[in-house]
Amino acid sequence: MGDVELEGPEPLVVGIPPAPGRYERDLDVIHYDIELVIPPENDRVSSRTTLRYLREVAGPHLVTLDFTGMQVELVTWQGRTLDFRHEDGLLEFAAPGSPGVFDTLQVEIMSRGVPADGLILRDNVHGQPTAFADNWPDRARFWFPSNDHLSDRAAVSFTIHAPPGRRVVANGVQVAGPAPADSTRTGGVDGLLTWRWESAVPIPTYLMVVGVADLEVLDLGTAACGEAPASPRSDGCVEVTGWAFAPDTAHARRVFQRAPEMVDLYVDMFGPYPYEKLAHVQAATRFGGMENASTIFYSEQAIAEGRDLEGTVAHEIVHQWFGNSVTPADWAHLWISEGFASYFGPYFWEHVEGRQALVDRMEAHRERVLAAPVVRERPVVDRTPENLLDLLNANSYQKGALVLHMLRWVTGDRIFFQGVRRFYQTHSGGNAATEDFQRIMEEVHGESLEWFFRQWLHAPGYPEYRVEWSWNGARNEVHLRVRQEQDSAWPTFRMPMEVEFQLDGGVHRQVLMMDGREWTRTLPLPGEPLAVRLDPDGWLLARIHEGSQIREGR
Numbered sequence: 001m002g003d004v005e006l007e008g009p010e011p012l013v014v015g016i017p018p019a020p021g022r023y024e025r026d027l028d029v030i031h032y033d034i035e036l037v038i039p040p041e042n043d044r045v046s047s048r049t050t051l052r053y054l055r056e057v058a059g060p061h062l063v064t065l066d067f068t069g070m071q072v073e074l075v076t077w078q079g080r081t082l083d084f085r086h087e088d089g090l091l092e093f094a095a096p097g098s099p100g101v102f103d104t105l106q107v108e109i110m111s112r113g114v115p116a117d118g119l120i121l122r123d124n125v126h127g128q129p130t131a132f133a134d135n136w137p138d139r140a141r142f143w144f145p146s147n148d149h150l151s152d153r154a155a156v157s158f159t160i161h162a163p164p165g166r167r168v169v170a171n172g173v174q175v176a177g178p179a180p181a182d183s184t185r186t187g188g189v190d191g192l193l194t195w196r197w198e199s200a201v202p203i204p205t206y207l208m209v210v211g212v213a214d215l216e217v218l219d220l221g222t223a224a225c226g227e228a229p230a231s232p233r234s235d236g237c238v239e240v241t242g243w244a245f246a247p248d249t250a251h252a253r254r255v256f257q258r259a260p261e262m263v264d265l266y267v268d269m270f271g272p273y274p275y276e277k278l279a280h281v282q283a284a285t286r287f288g289g290m291e292n293a294s295t296i297f298y299s300e301q302a303i304a305e306g307r308d309l310e311g312t313v314a315h316e317i318v319h320q321w322f323g324n325s326v327t328p329a330d331w332a333h334l335w336i337s338e339g340f341a342s343y344f345g346p347y348f349w350e351h352v353e354g355r356q357a358l359v360d361r362m363e364a365h366r367e368r369v370l371a372a373p374v375v376r377e378r379p380v381v382d383r384t385p386e387n388l389l390d391l392l393n394a395n396s397y398q399k400g401a402l403v404l405h406m407l408r409w410v411t412g413d414r415i416f417f418q419g420v421r422r423f424y425q426t427h428s429g430g431n432a433a434t435e436d437f438q439r440i441m442e443e444v445h446g447e448s449l450e451w452f453f454r455q456w457l458h459a460p461g462y463p464e465y466r467v468e469w470s471w472n473g474a475r476n477e478v479h480l481r482v483r484q485e486q487d488s489a490w491p492t493f494r495m496p497m498e499v500e501f502q503l504d505g506g507v508h509r510q511v512l513m514m515d516g517r518e519w520t521r522t523l524p525l526p527g528e529p530l531a532v533r534l535d536p537d538g539w540l541l542a543r544i545h546e547g548s549q550i551r552e553g554r
C-alpha cells in the first residue's frame with residue numbers, strides 16, 4: 001500500500017431507488033472474488049475485486065457497475081488495462097468485445113479508501129477494532145464494485161488479509177487460512193493473516209458479507225441432516241455456530257441455542273436448507289438482525305446487553321428460505337421477504353407452544369398495523385417509495401405477516417402450507433414477484449384468489465367493521481348487520497368471517513362470507529344470543545366495533 005492517501009469520489013446517498021431500467025441490461029455477474037486488506041489500524045481498506053460475467057452476445061459492450069465512495073486505481077479486462085469513468089456511483093468502461101456468444105469475461109478492479117458505508121470499520125462495544133459488512137438494500141456498492149441489485153445473484157469468494165488476533169467469517173465455507181499473507185498478491189500485507197471463504201451457492205449482493213473481529217466460535221450443533229444439498233460435510237448436516245465477542249459468549253449461547261431446532265422445523269415446512277452452514281454472528285449492523293446468506297448478523301449491543309432475541313433468530317432463519325433463496329423480484333415485493341419472516345418466525349412458537357402463542361404474536365402485529373400511518377396511505381406492494389429504507393415498515397413486515405395469516409384462514413392449513421412449500425420449491429435460488437406467489441396459491445387452492453391479493457396487497461388500509469344485531473323471539477332468528485366503515489378510498493373488503501353467538505347454554509359459531517359496505521343476514525339460532533363476537537380466533541386484520549343489540553320496535 002502506498003503512502004499517498006487518495007480521496008474517493010463523493011459517495012451516493014443510501015437507498016435511492018434505481019432509475020427505471022437500470023438493471024434491465026444484460027449484465028449477468030456469475031462470480032465475485034473479493035480480496036480485502038484490513039490494516040491493524042482498521043482505518044481504511046485496499047481491495048481487488050474480480051468479477052466474472054456472462055455475455056450472451058459477441059462484440060464490444062459497455063459495462064456499468066455500481067461503486068461509490070472508494071478510489072478506483074486500476075481496471076483490467078481480460079488482462080488488459082482499460083480506461084474507465086467513475087462518477088455518480090457508477091464505474092463504467094467500454095469492453096473491447098467478446099469473441100463468442102455465452103462467453104464468460106473477467107474484469108479486475110483495484111481500489112482503496114474508507115468505505116462510506118456497507119463495510120463498517122469501527123470499534124465494537126468493548127472497544128476492539130472490527131469490520132462488518134452491512135449491505136441492505138444497496139450498500140454493497142460502497143465497498144465492492146457490483147451489479148448491486150437483488151435480481152442478480154452470483155457465487156462469491158473472499159480473500160481477507162487481517163491482523164493476527166482477528167477472526168474472519170463470511171458467507172459459505174472457510175476454504176483456507178489463517179495463513180501468513182502472501183505479499184505478491186496485494187501490497188501492504190506484511191504481518192497479516194489470510195483467510196479464504198467461498199459461497200458456491202449464488203446469492204444477491206445485499207447478502208454478501210464478511211466480518212473481521214476478535215470473535216469466539218460457539219458450537220451449537222447440526223441441523224437439516226440429509227436436507228442440505230450445499231453442505232460440505234460427509235454426514236449431510238449443516239453446522240450451526242454462534243460467533244460472539246469474548247465477554248458476550250454466555251449471552252450469545254442462550255440467544256442462539258434453539259437455532260438448530262428452528263432450522264429443522266423450517267426444513268420440514270419449506271424444503272431443504274439452501275446453504276453450506278449457518279453462523280449467528282454478533283456484529284455491527286444498523287438493524288436488530290440482518291439475514292445475510294448463511295451468516296446472520298445481530299446487533300452487537302443487543303447481545304452484549306443480554307436481550308431476548310429469540311424472535312429475531314427465528315425471523316432471520318426463515319429469511320434463509322424467503323428473502324435469501326426466494327428473493328423478491330424487486331423492492332416493491334419486499335413483503336415476500338419480510339412478511340414471510342414475520343409470519344413464519346412466530347410460527348415456531350405455535351409449533352412448540354401451541355396456537356395461542358401465534359395468536360398473541362399476531363395480535364401484536366395487528367396493533368402495529370392499526371397504528372401505522374403508512375398502512376393508511378400505501379399498499380404493501382409499493383412501487384414508488386421515495387427511499388428503499390422507507391420500505392422497512394409495518395406494511396412489509398406486520399401487514400405482510402397478517403396477509404399470510406388471513407390466507408391460511410381463507411384456504412385452510414393443508415392448502416396453505418402446501419402452497420407455501422410449492423412456492424419455495426418453484427422459486428428457490430431465484431426471484432419471485434407477488435404475482436408468482438398468487439399464481440401458485442391459486443393452483444393449489446383450485447380457484448382464483450385475485451380478490452384476496454388485490455384488496456390486501458395492492459391497496460392501502462383494512463376493514464373497520466361495526467356489527468349490530470337484533471333478536472326475533474317469535475321466529476328464533478337473529479338479524480345481523482355488519483357495516484364496513486373504513487375510509488372510502490380503501491377497498492370494500494370481502495372476507496370469510498367467523499361469528500360467535502354466546503347463548504345461555506354455550507356458544508354457537510358460524511363462518512359467513514362478508515362483503516359490501518353494508519351486509520345483513522338473518523339466521524336461525526336455538527336461543528337468544530347474549531353477545532355476538534366477530535372473528536373470535538383472531539384471524540383477521542381489522543378494527544372491529546362490537547356494537548350492541550338493537551331492541552327493535554322500542
Ligand SMILES: [Zn+2]
Binds near residue numbers: 315337338341
Ligand atoms: Zn427480516
